[in-house]
Amino acid sequence: MRAVRMTAPGVLEQVEVPTPDAGPGEVLLRVGAVGTCHSDLHILDAPAGIFPTPITLGHEIAGTVDTVGPGVTGWSPGDRAAVYGIIGCGRCRACLRGLENQCRVVAVGGIGLSRDGGLADHVVVPASRLLHIGDLELEQAAPLTDAGLTPYHAVELARPNLRPGTSCVVIGIGGLGHMAVQILVATTAVRVIAVDTSVAALDLATRLGAHEVVQAGPETVEKIRAIVGPPPDGADVVLDFVGADPTLATARQVVATGGRVMLVGLAGGTLPVRPVAEEPPTLPMETSVEIPFWGTRAELQEVIALGRVRLLQADVQIFPLERAPEAYELLRRGEIQGRAVIVP
Ligand code: NAD
Ligand code: ZN
Ligand code: ZN
Structure with missing residues (x-):
């Protein structure tokens, strides 16, 4: 073969x-x-x-x-x-x-x-x-097993912070990120802010229901803060599907006090962690950082269910x-x- x-x-x-x-x-x-x-x-x-x-x-x-x-x-x-x-x-x-x-x-x-x-x-x-998978097309079922499952698991972990009316910043609207936008739209009542360097990726995010889009560049942090509020306010959850130094720097500067940074991307960036003895602090107090890995079989079954009713495509x-x-x-x-x- x-x-x-x-x-x-x-x-x-x-x-x-x-x-x-x-x-x-x-x-x-x-x-x-x-x-x-x-x-x-x-x-x-x-x-x-x-x-x-x-x-x-x-x-x-x-x-x-x-x-x-x-x-x-x-x-x-x-x-x-x-x-x-x-x-x-x-x-x-x-x-x-x-x-x-x-x-x-x-x-x-x-x-x-x-x-x-x-x-x-x-x-x-x-x-x-x-x-x-029932009658789901194989071309749809395949990406659900990781591009769908991994963001679904990250959203599950962050769900306590994803209350109605809160905000979630999604960085990197590629294979995983474009599924994350749909999962948030389908399973939460949060404001979704999509961030990517690529305009085409942001257009896709808008088509999939993102409420705001921000093109990553020199002013990324200021643009996101204008939407989610400045410190100590900010995004309740940040899903980073890149994980490089620039995206981690954005994540820690826009996450709210008590918020969650979900580091999914494996680009190998570094996230400094230092309490507030010096200004500016590297992360707000009460913030947690998690490194989700893929997901569980039970979650995959739920992701397939979302796919079968076309809430996730x-x-x-x-x-x-x-x-x-x-x-x-x-x-x-x-x-x-x-x-x-x-x-x-
Ligand atoms: P992808 O290439 O399809 O998407 C990446 C997106 O990020 C692209 O749209 C790109 O334009 C955007 N991007 C790149 N640099 C950026 C920047 N500086 N600012 C904003 N946007 C930027 O990748 P993918 O298949 O979705 O995977 C994303 C990451 O997640 C990879 O690092 C992958 O290895 C990792 N991953 C982790 C897990 C896990 O379990 N933790 C599972 C699967 C994939
Ligand atoms: Zn993968
Ligand atoms: Zn075991």
């Missing part, structure tokens, strides 16, 4: 590999659609030794069951499914509470991160990772498997709107 693999750090190429077999408890899925996540670029850019090579990338997967391995019940050939990408140990205190994204045994990883993913004709996954650009490397180059250059989805 065809597979798009990271064959060495930084090297992405399409190769022929044997079609894998479903082992005990596993299913072989015919891949229908795979979202291209910015995290894949971080994986490609990571130094040798952090991620295994060769590895088939692609951790936002939806497809059709091809064959089931020994012992699998409840799934049959032809069933359509979305894939929950995390594989926790299932036994630690976090996994037992359904928080496989906090597993204390298995380090951060999953399908397409620490074992072969979906950028291929087929992928083998544990049957326990599959969720039914990825804005997708479709590419065939051969053009996956090109899709990642466009993503790197900031030229993808919404999510690029590969349809093998």
